[in-house]
Amino acid sequence: RQAPTVEQLYTVARALETYRIDGLLIIGGWLAYRVAHNLYSERERYPAFKIPIICLPASIDNNLPGSELSIGADTALNAIVEALDRIKQSAIAARRCFVVEVMGRYCGYLALMSGLASGAERIYLPEEGVSLKDLQADVERMIEGFHGGRRFYLTIRNERANAQYTTDFMCRLFEEEGHGLFDVRQAILGHVQQGGNPSPFDRVLATRLAAHCIDFLTRELERGSAAGAYIGLVEGKVMISPINRMHDVVDLEHRRPTEQWWMDLRPVMLGMARPAADAV
Incomplete structure (x- = not known):
């Protein structure tokens, strides 16, 4: 070490x-x-x-x-997706937003690929960072979705996406701005992503x-x-x-x-997560 x-x-x-x-x-x-x-x-x-x-x-x-x-990356990705599937199955019965933190240091591979595999609505990557403007737009989109009948909203955050806008901060922000429209929970997977067969x-x-x-x-x-x-x-x-x-x-x-092949999949994720009229 x-x-x-x-x-x-x-x-x-x-x-x-x-x-x-x-x-x-x-x-x-x-x-x-x-x-x-x-x-x-x-x-x-x-x-x-x-x-x-x-x-x-x-x-x-x-x-x-x-x-x-x-x-090791494929094994970790499988462990993350399995955990996300369990979270979705348990949370779908309630009107709930989940913010899930995954590992990866300053590389967003695990966050992006697990989000694409699990159908996440939003992914925060260190390669792109997080701004207050981003969070405001996400909150507005989230509220609109729940008003339209959505019952579950999945957000995945890389552990180092932003030093100030932590997983706990995002949960508090979403909870406050939701005004009781939905519950917000966080899940920090931690070392569940490591080890195993x-x-x-x-x-x-x-x-x-x-x-x-x-x-x-x-x-x-x-x-x-x-x-x-x-x-x-x-x-x-x-x-x-x-x-x-x-x-x-x-x-x-x-x-x-300097070149990360999987970042080319970012537009695919956005297109799948957002309605056609909202996709970029």
């Missing part, structure tokens, strides 16, 4: 030499990728780092470069990527070279990218790729 500091790199180098490590397959999330990039960048100072290194994406946030899906897709993806990683390390050792890379699934194909160019394709401040 902590990247080695500059002072600790010497200790890491000595450990690699002591245990005669010939290559590294690093499985993890953003921090793991950052550490791998640091080791590769410090090769001139520490010869022990001149070994083949490859990163395998494993994060429910799905915020890693070079791969459309990270191991991996989905079949994640199991197959993990096996597929790991096999390619071993092949990569084997080829590098046979050639006597020491490339650094990260692996991923892009358009159904396994792709290997050089780690020294990783910073060219990531947003370091928000710890996510």
